[in-house]
Amino acid sequence: MSQNATAMQDMDIDLFLSTLKKEVASYRTPIVDLVEAQTRDPFKVLVATIISARTKDEVTADVCKRLFEKVHLPEDLASLEVEEIERLIYPAGFYRNKAKYLKALPEKLFTLFGGTVPDSVEELLKLPGVGRKTANLVVTVAFGKPAVCVDTHVHRIMNIWGYVNTRTPEQTEMELRKRLPQKWWLTFNSILVAFGQGTCRPVAPRCYQCPLEKHCPQIGVKPGRAPKRPRRGDGEAMRFISWNVNGLRAAVSKGFLESFAELDADIVALQEIRARAEQLDPKVRNIPGYHSWFHSAEKKGYSGVAVYSRLDPLKVTTGMGENGPDPEGRVITLEFPDFFFVNIYFPNAGRGLARLDYKLEFNRNLLEYLKALKEKKGVVACGDFNVAHTPIDLANPDSNEGNAGYTPEERAWMDTFLEAGFTDTFRMFNSEGGHYTWWSYRFNARSRNIGWRIDYFCVDSKSRNRVAGAAILDHVTGSDHCPVELLFKKTG
Numbered sequence: 351m352s353q354n355a356t357a358m359q360d361m362d363i364d365l366f367l368s369t370l371k372k373e374v375a376s377y378r379t380p381i382v383d384l385v386e387a388q389t390r391d392p393f394k395v396l397v398a399t400i401i402s403a404r405t406k407d408e409v410t411a412d413v414c415k416r417l418f419e420k421v422h423l424p425e426d427l428a429s430l431e432v433e434e435i436e437r438l439i440y441p442a443g444f445y446r447n448k449a450k451y452l453k454a455l456p457e458k459l460f461t462l463f464g465g466t467v468p469d470s471v472e473e474l475l476k477l478p479g480v481g482r483k484t485a486n487l488v489v490t491v492a493f494g495k496p497a498v499c500v501d502t503h504v505h506r507i508m509n510i511w512g513y514v515n516t517r518t519p520e521q522t523e524m525e526l527r528k529r530l531p532q533k534w535w536l537t538f539n540s541i542l543v544a545f546g547q548g549t550c551r552p553v554a555p556r557c558y559q560c561p562l563e564k565h566c567p568q569i570g571v572k573p574g575r576a577p578k579r580p581r582r583g584d585g586e587a588m589r590f591i592s593w594n595v596n597g598l599r600a601a602v603s604k605g606f607l608e609s610f611a612e613l614d615a616d617i618v619a620l621q622e623i624r625a626r627a628e629q630l631d632p633k634v635r636n637i638p639g640y641h642s643w644f645h646s647a648e649k650k651g652y653s654g655v656a657v658y659s660r661l662d663p664l665k666v667t668t669g670m671g672e673n674g675p676d677p678e679g680r681v682i683t684l685e686f687p688d689f690f691f692v693n694i695y696f697p698n699a700g701r702g703l704a705r706l707d708y709k710l711e712f713n714r715n716l717l718e719y720l721k722a723l724k725e726k727k728g729v730v731a732c733g734d735f736n737v738a739h740t741p742i743d744l745a746n747p748d749s750n751e752g753n754a755g756y757t758p759e760e761r762a763w764m765d766t767f768l769e770a771g772f773t774d775t776f777r778m779f780n781s782e783g784g785h786y787t788w789w790s791y792r793f794n795a796r797s798r799n800i801g802w803r804i805d806y807f808c809v810d811s812k813s814r815n816r817v818a819g820a821a822i823l824d825h826v827t828g829s830d831h832c833p834v835e836l837l838f839k840k841t842g
């Protein structure tokens with residue numbers, strides 16, 4: 351019996367889809383569902399669905415926002431020239447063809463259906479730019495009627511599971527009409543689109559984080575590899591972790607203590623703990639085997655840093671001493687016999703860059719502080735720097751030019767910092783883009799890896815030869831940042 355035939359017999363579609371329904375609840379809502387939820391307007395759902403073909407969801411979202419400022423009714427669309435529609439829907443895929451279809455759409459709607467969007471697949475197929483996928487999706491999303499909408503994600507994933515064994519989306523649609531329980535017809539497309547964009551991607555699917563890994567036959571799949579973690583090397587190197595936990599109490603409710611144990615680090619530096627030590631559960635404050643120190647902001651529930659260490663430091667200090675005040679709980683330093691370990695939570699430049707000046711002042715003070723430390727002994731400086739240094743350090747550099755975290759001023763400070771003799775350790779091992787440490791909670795950004803690399807481990811020039819490895823641990827969840835890691839040799 352073939353692998354496919356076996357898989358088709360064993361397949362429990364209810365188990366698969368109900369597991370994924372829970373899994374994708376935290377993913378971004380597919381754009382067409384979003385348009386429906388926001389507008390409750392079949393005409394706008396139809397237009398958004400036509401635009402969304404072969405177009406990334408975030409592009410469709412931008413385009414629809416722009417277009418729907420001008421277009422509320424079919425008459426509005428009819429009044430626009432093709433060139434103007436092209437301008438409005440650029441850079442959607444095949445925008446020239448789509449502009450022609452959209453220009454022709456109102457007339458067809460009026461002549462065939464009296465100006466309203468029909469609610470059956472057969473009728474929708476008579477409209478320009480509407481294929482089976484679009485028609486099925488509009489019927490499901492705009493009218494809440496069961497239909498079998500098969501796009502490339504659905505076609506691909508159903509074949510990976512062996513639920514169908516088909517060559518084209520059309521064949522998949524016909525198979526699913528026969529086999530898929532009707533109770534899933536309204537929802538399975540949204541579930542599989544979100545899952546296919548996030549975890550079960552077309553290239554290198556993230557099977558290592560998939561809740562179906564144990565059940566999935568993975569037909570024809572070459573799974574992506576879990577992110578590599580450098581080897582420590584028989585006790586020669588210490589493992590240091592830096593992690594912005596985005597609220598330590600919230601992180602604890604998302605499995606922080608389990609992650610902490612798995613990280614198995616000698617020092618763990620946390621930023622943005624947003625709590626005073628006394629507000630923390632004793633089992634968080636005092637993790638067995640570690641000393642811990644907390645430096646909180648004067649303002650409650652804001653900022654704050656903490657360090658846990660298996661190693662016994664000579665001294666622990668908070669703030670930057672004479673180099674500047676630290677009322678926001680942003681710096682904590684552990685002094686060891688042969689190096690300083692400095693945990694820093696840099697300010698965010700803020701909405702509208704309202705805090706850019708504050709941040710630049712902090713940065714200048716901090717650099718003076720670190721320069722003074724490195725005159726005495728080696729320095730390991732880590733934390734959330736709140737800046738993406740170069741275009742390869744964020745997914746969308748062009749559209750973020752001048753935004754908080756990617757202003758010329760913040761990036762210039764990073765240049766100055768590196769010119770002062772510090773090294774960004776991750777770049778000692780990896781010079782590629784696509785490696786990020788922070789992702790917005792919106793738009794399913796993390797599973798689509800639309801992120802920023804803003805968390806760093808840096809060392810002074812004397813300590814470079816002690817760096818044995820550096821990594822981004824993007825498989826560790828529980829915050830909108832992931833931990834970053836440094837392996838630091840015990841001696842130089």
Ligand code: SF4
Pocket residue numbers: 510549550551555556557560561562563566567568571573
């Ligand atoms: S195990 Fe891999 S191939 Fe199977 S559904 Fe999950 S991500 Fe896709």
